[in-house]
Amino acid sequence: MSLLPYPAMTLLGAGGRVTVRAHAKLNLYLRLGARREDGYHDLSTVFQTIALHDTLEFTPEQGRPGLQLRTTHPDVPDGADNLIQRAWRLLFDRFGERIPQPGIACRVDKQIPLMAGLGGGSADAAGALVALNQCWDLELDRQTLSTLALELGSDVPFPLLGGTALGGGRGEVLTPLPDLGEHHLLLLIPPVGVSTKAAFAWWDEAHPAPEPLPTLAELERLWAQAIRQGEWPTFLHNDFEAVVCHHVPVIRQVRDALRARVPAWLTGSGSALVGLCPDAATALQLAERWQPVAGERCLVTRTVTGPGIVLST
Ligand code: C5P
16 A cells, blocks of 8 residues: 555646645644764654645756756755755665656745744755656655655655654654644744754753653653643643753744743744734734834744645646
8 A cells, every 4th residue: 555645646737847835844842852872862742734835846857967946035055955956866866767857947935934943944855855756757655755855854754744743753753643623823933043953952051961751652642632631732842942042032032022922932943933823813913913022024824734745736
């Protein structure tokens, strides 16, 4: 049985174009463990896909061997380090003999803020794997795509599943959780981003011997109980929040202002803050009336069910 949520048929539109929506994620819950021998950290998290997304359009280009990347955002790196470039290179290196026409142009409509803890780069990488799998008729199943995704980054496997999911290991051990339903969110994007690597170093410095993580089974049980009792917002927690707010006081300022209005927390290693609103009208009204305390930007979005990568023609 194929584990692939994406049909194995070719979805090439006019001119062989493949378009994917690559959705951002939040961490509803994030606990960090100690640094492992391989340099990564074990963690326990609850991932959640949100409506905010980038759009990636892939068009085969005859006679040009590589990937030509064009993006609407001036700060997206366009060299070999770009995760879309790395996804193209990874598939080409592994399956080159099955790829008669490797030349591709990729246009990225970038809507997910960078260095915000919203998983935008990871979503783009996962989107590129799914789109190129279609463009090149590789018929890789989701398990294979997930294994390749982990080579690109710890958060790249999650968008292939999407929705609400428990994450363990370095973020790649995924268990789907029951759908949370639609919740309306106000995101505040401070004018500074946070490097994930730096945030993990701050965590290590502040926690030379972190407490043991809950097992994934324990977390799943507690989560299910909180959902049954309608209390999952009491779960909202992020171990990064204290250290990131300490090192980047502007993030603390924005968080405190948001928290004065609605339940609010940091996502991933930041810098984005998430406010949980009772309904869409409240989220919109908060955004419209928001007086920035430190040059932060507002985005209104909502939780969605998976997958986090959606193909269209
Ligand atoms: O996996 P990814 O390349 O996205 O991770 C970026 C950096 O974040 C890693 O080099 C590592 O320093 C840190 N990291 C970590 N533990 C994780 C995920 C990331 O220490 N579980």
